[in-house]
Amino acid sequence: MDNFDNMLDKYAKLAVEVGVNIQKNQTLVINSPIECTDFARLLAKHAYALGAKDVHVEWYDEEMMLMRYMNAPYEVFTKFPKWQVDKMEGFAEEGAAFISVLASDPELLKDVDPKKIAEDKKTKGVALKGYMDRIMADEVCWSVVSVPTKGWAKKVFDGLPGDEAVDKLWKAIFKTVRADHDDIITAWQQHLDNLERRVKFLNEKRFKTLHYISEGTDLTIDLPPDHIWCGGGEYSQKDVYFVANIPTEEVFTLPHKTGVNGKVRSTMPLNYNGNLIEGFSLTFKDGKVVDFSADRGYDILKGILETDAGSLYLGEVALVPYDSPISNLDIIFYNTLFDENASCHLALGAAYPTCLKGGAFMSRDALKKAGVNDSAIHEDFMIGSNDLDIIGITADGKKAHIFKDGNWAF
Structure with a gap:
């Protein structure tokens, strides 16, 4: 062979x-x-x-x-x-x-x-x-x-x-995907352990708000009080450990549905069912997209936003360092699986209930009351750049850099 x-x-x-x-x-x-x-x-x-x-x-x-x-x-x-x-x-x-x-x-x-x-x-x-x-x-x-x-x-x-x-x-x-390693399984175990350290830190900090600042972006995102950061692998409801994305470099959670305000600019093209959306911006007020623009694919983006009531709100907040294995290849893959793992990203549409304490077992009404967005779609789009700062703000107003110039600050 x-x-x-x-x-x-x-x-x-x-x-x-x-x-x-x-x-x-x-x-x-x-x-x-x-x-x-x-x-x-x-x-x-x-x-x-x-x-x-x-x-x-x-x-x-x-x-x-x-x-x-x-x-x-x-x-x-x-x-x-x-x-x-x-x-x-x-x-x-x-x-x-x-x-x-x-x-x-x-x-x-x-x-x-x-x-x-x-x-x-x-x-x-x-x-x-x-x-x-x-x-x-x-x-x-x-x-x-x-x-x-x-x-x-x-x-x-x-x-x-x-x-x-x-x-x-x-x-x-x-x-x-680390297939160039002699022992791919061991290489992945080490990688997953590193992601788990980031997850543990963020879950201990309990940030209430994230403030994103970069060229074209000034956005605040509130997190539900019982949010959970995830990353790498996770456990199914039958207690089986699995990894949803291969490759994966992200640590992620869910935003509070109505707690997103400001403007965010995409930094990579979005490949949506064989169609590209490029150079787009979204403006949020109380969680909802109230304005948008795109250099290419405006009608496609409009169609995504008109899918249902939940498609106008965010369902995921994901952190990926600019200096990461996929990003360092300096390739735009035009494939969300890779591009989202080369860049910080957000997602329009449904949130993962597993990112809320007890969320996997809550009713739809209970999830809604907790600020969890629901939609027929979940579409990731990339916002990471080498000038992106993300500041975490705790419930008592203390601030700390999570990202500085596109990379982890801790």
Whole structure:
């Protein structure tokens, strides 16, 4: 087995053994583009080797998706098959683990009517709300990974032939997921321990407010009194440790729904279902987006914000140092999984109830009263930069730098 095959195999094993931590006699559900067939098969191989009962793959084809958007009438995107909802909720009820392979072409849908995309996402989000609630509450183990596709790689490394771009993107991905280490599992255990130290510090400090300051950004975010910082791995409701994102460099919590005020500027493009949104700003008052702009993708951003009432509010606050392994590659991946782990970011839409003490077991009404946002979407966008300062303010008014010039201040 050559070096590439060795690293690829280690990566697939990491996703199954550490990512979802597959258990004996458990079902694994893989969501994957058909272009990533070989990697999906590797995931299945390792899942069965670790004792999985069954592996089910949900394939999707981006070219078919594009064809549908370009030719199907608008009304098609107002409906979502109930049998698909029942299938995904059934797997979750069974206690399956879920791996999603995120590898879309950032330019795929650039010529598609933004209204079709917005309606399709809204319809699907509402239909699968029950399933996504289980994911957000860590009722099941889930993980997101990625592998190169030609369309994506050519966007990242513009000007290179397809095969060369794919090879270069593979090298970058292997670096970010530590597949270049002799013992990838040990390397990840050490990394997760380091993230846990940051989590512990922030949970001990109990900051009430975060103040973000950088070029184009002056934003304050209040945190609920019982907020919990998370990072690296987490435990499912069945007490199984898993890592939701591979790679991951973030430490995150949830904001109070109505406690966000000021303006924030994006620092990286957002790839939203094969469409890019660039150079955008959001203005908040009492938690709600009251104004927005974008240099590119304005209508797509508008569609995201119009998904439902909760899509106008934030659901996540995530801290990632500017001087981090992914950021230091100096690559814009046009893929949220990587770009969000190279940059501090926020998320529009649903909050993770697990970021609130006892939140995973609270009713929807109780979560709402606690200031937890709810929505059919959860869309991360990047705001990190080398001039970003984040000041933590405690309930008694004491201030301390959490980030200084884009990096941890402690």
